[in-house]
Amino acid sequence: MSTTIIKVNHPLEPLNTAEITIATHTIKKEKNLSESFRFVSVSLYEPSKERVLQFKEGDPIEREAFMTLIDNKEEKSYEAIVSISREKVLKWEHIPDVQPGIMADEFLQCEQVVKNNPEMQAAFRKRGIEDIDLIMADPWSAGNFGIEEEKGKRIARTICWLKTDRFDNGYARPISGLHAFVDLNKMEVIKVVDHDVIPLPPNDGKYTTDGVEKLRDDIKPLDIIQPEGPSFTTNGHEIDWQKWKIRFGFNPREGLVLHTVSYNDDGVERPVLYRASLSEMVVPYGDPGDPVNRNNAFDVGEYGIGMLANPLTLGCDCLGEIQYFDAHLTDSKGNPATIQNAICLHEEDYGILWKHTDFRTEKVDVRRSRRLALSSISTVGNYEYGFFWYFYQDGNVEFEVKLTGILHTKAVLPGEKSPYGNLLAPQLDGPNHQHFFNMRLDMMVDGVQNSVVEVNTESEKSGPHNPFGNAFIAKSHTLKNEQEAMRNMNLESARYWKIINPNKKNWVGEPVGYKIMSGENAYPYAHKDSSLMKRAGFINHHLWVTPYDEKEKYAAGDYPNQHEGGDGLPKWVQQNRNIDNDDIVVWYTMGHHHITRPEDWPVMPTAYMGFMLRPVGFFKQNPSIDVPPSQPKHCDPSSCS
Template sequence: MFDLNRLRVMKVVDKGPVPLPPLDGNYTPDKVGPLRTDLKPLEIVQPEGPSFTINGHEINWQKWKIRFGFTSREGLVLHTVSYLDKDELRPILYRASLSEMVVPYGDPTAPVNRNNAFDAGEYGIGALANALELGCDCLGEIKYFSANLVDGEGNAIVIKNAVCLHEEDFGILWKHTDWRTGQVEVRRSRRLVLSSISTVGNYEYGFFWYFYQDGTIQFEVKLTGILHTQALEPGERVPYGNLIAPQLVAAHHQHFFNVRMDMMIDGVGNSIYEVNTSSMPPGPDNPYENGFIPVSTQLTTETEAVRDMDIRSSRYWKIVNPGKKNHVGDPVGYKLFPGENAFPFASDNSSLIKRAGFLKHHLWCTPYRAEEKYASGDYPNQHAGGAGLSSWVQLNSVTSVTHFSFGAAA
């Protein structure tokens, strides 16, 4: 343990000598031999160029209009995302970004028990962005954007090719075969991809915003890199990690991401509803007892809108604008699909949960406040805890902005 303020070593953890694992674990081609050669080339060709147009940091593609930025802490940030519906440009998102990212380890022994990295709030996902390369990180007709940031001493720096923009074929969007006439109709799907990749120590994180032709927006994080490992005595095993090679253990850990989405569906004044599907009671309206219905409940305050996933009721959430109706008379809105997720395994009394209280729930909704951007507060590094979403919702104001947390265990 090192005190950066006093520049003094405060504590040394020495578990004694452990023999080196017998395998070297090198992964570079010069160490592992030639890579696979049995795949023939797959070319992605757009002879007329890409379908998007760019004006500075504004992108126009299909019906989409997207502005984006890049910060040291969050990395990619979306601004004023809109969709052109006939002659009307309809707003969807005012701002969206990675709010926080935490990687807690499950090894209770020193020094790994202190490994609870806040990769956004402590290190800065944007500051650790890769300089991307054509043909390696992205394929096809690519447009790159550099990130203009500052280092820890306030000096201007440029990360070349920090953001990648390209199109991808995404298989079938819609298909139907009329078995009466034999007529077949197929519409292929194409999506626009806005992405960046950051290296945080031993891990790489790829952040991908996808925009689809049917109006869907998707955020995906791809995890890669190498494992954080420790040497063990011959024949030794530990319950809090997996033996991945002789005398080499990788500790169990989790990766959590929180995304802040400031929704603006057809303007301000959006509301959020939770939708749970329930079985209909038996009776005259359900004689075969097979009926089930979705039940929508408005979440009106911040404490009401601290929610968790529930696969038993196929739970999802929808953000609607009650002031504007669609063609069947219902309020226009967007549906939030939760996808894969997890809960933390650390105790509520742990330093991790005190500093990252947002991990305890999947959905948090707060009204727009410009200063409330980061799920763990402005300064999570060595913070005593209690900042961020878990404290903001205590105001119990009317809901609006949506924070969605998702995680995985490894």
């Protein structure tokens, strides 16, 4: 084949289209793959941490691709590693008894199979639906509930809605009481579940400009202008901004990934993170009725957040002086597929960075905060998730998820109200649910040898040393092993966790560190012996800590789709390995508890949740003290300075 390899400047650069083409062509040829094979994912096979940290500009770079494939005919799944540099298959392994994630073209084929099925068509007509083209059939993962007839099959559940026209919001009219199971290998309906006929809700859910009677006319333009351009520079997928140096990547499963994040402190590049990513997420629903009772979507492992990324548009998703990056993936046949503008990079004003007014001299010092935003947005069926990494001038790193889109809905009878949700509109119910996200943080605070310290605040007992009963102290405890590090938040003790380097001391003699500043969080309400808790055991705890193992990347295991459970973090920590003064990975779980409301309909205003990594003794003083003052734009000329 004649494909020009585009040279890359770093071992962690994501695969480009030329490299993907070589990798998929190589394995098709060497393994003589038939048309029944599908490429579930193709991504960079990341070199070892040791190799990356020792890499110097100009060193030779060996490029390899990691692949997951499935043979629909033989119903077998495979993993492969292909050397792009040598055009050779290095690994080809059958992985028994697993189901890889559901692919985009399977979504579309599954919907058509359901709409073409005679039994489903009869059920639609029974409900007075004649125009099959207006039906939406959303494939949901099947989970694993120990049902014998489902074992060993690659299954999707399809839940149906009806549009009134092509551009209508179909989620306004759920076809409740009817759903189907599809064998994705054979692409055929294997089971139809047809309960009582429930009337369609009467109101539409239009939310576009065509569906709004009158738009607001009192909004004046707000422009973000940087006449000299942005303050960041890029070299491939490496960003230099202020004192930050950030490398990032993108892959089909995790989407946006951070690599080798460091802060320049007085001319010294001080590492903070080696790798950070969304390792898994799960969305459990709280309605016991069929089929909502099986809604437990693992959107990372079952679908692929990267595969579902949006092409972003200037002026809508991001504002200001923007640099976009494309994401290079594959379709299920192994052909390169590019999501244009999948990643957005820009700067934002973020209010006051710091301020003080000396009332004696009337001198005012204030600095505006600016942050760097690196983001992507994915659409998973009805929901949108925005994933935003923010970097601040004072050394803070923040991760934020922005949740929006359209709620999952079901129809209820006139006058009926479910105790497991709330009415969004007449006869339209929004079931209560939760969103749990697990972040894998491969920490590197001033080096790879780190520890985790838990800090709890306690009130001091009354006595001569505390005569007014006001004293409280923060007590620190270093977590020594994996079992000890299975921890949860505690508001009563203002609990937080610090990642420290015990081998590096700051100028007051304390270990340098960063702490996790928690944002919104929640606990799961599913029973401990439920299918959800067996498969998503990572949501049992807000904090987990493991020693670094390059094979341990996903909190629910490598193949959560239809897995019976017990894999991932709950399994790994049974080894109870040392995590003190070691190369460690911190896993942080955060949950959004969503009790639905009419204001979430017809499209949900964005909900925000996340956490922050904040320096604690990492710097000897406020690192943003050198940020220059902003020039005033509007003031009395005699008082401007």
